[in-house]
Amino acid sequence: MGAERQPLTPQQRLALSRRALVAQLQGDRPEAPQDELSALPAPAVRPAVYDHFAWSSVARGVVRRWWRRHPANAAGQLARPLLERYAREEPAKLVGAAAAAGALVVLVKPWRLLSITAVLAAVVKTSDVADMVTTLMQKNANPRKDPP
Structure with missing residues (x-):
């Protein structure tokens, strides 16, 4: 098995989010590789x-x-x-x-x-x-x- 991934810190998630927003506003493709984005934890689904x-x-x-x-x-x-x-x-x-x-x-x-x-x-x-x-x-x- 591969090494287990540590969840990203809030600062790392914020940096990824900022890069994606800047890239979107400039009309570019997001720079973050998919594996970085997949490391983000899935949002918790609360029943309505x-x-x-x-x-x-x-x-x-x-x-x-x-x-x-x-x-x-x-x-x-x-x-x-x-x-x-x-x-x-x-x-x-x-x-x-x-x-x-x-x-x-x-x-x-x-x-x-x-x-x-x-x-x-x-x-x-x-x-x-x-x-x-x-x-x-x-x-x-x-x-x-x-x-x-």
Whole structure:
């Protein structure tokens, strides 16, 4: 067997992280070899609060499917390549535009213009909720088999 590896110190991990960030911002490939990066300990996975409920996986699946079919997700998927390229070329302008948009949303408070009923109608109308429910019922329906 090979020699056992000692985990990296926090200072070493910070140095690796800084090098990777600088390389990414300069558009270069990361300089750190894969074996250095693989020496980093894997982050601890903590169970979320909602993992204790039996129906949480079903609810998560419904929400994921709803979001995949939502028009806002489609618009985001179309805008992603443009935004990624713009973020590489002009990161300061992008951050400034995001800050301005956030300030505008806070000042205008568009959530006061819509009623809860209108928001719910838009959510149900834009996504095919009935189709999702039907699909979920078909997946979970187990035909009853009587013993011979």
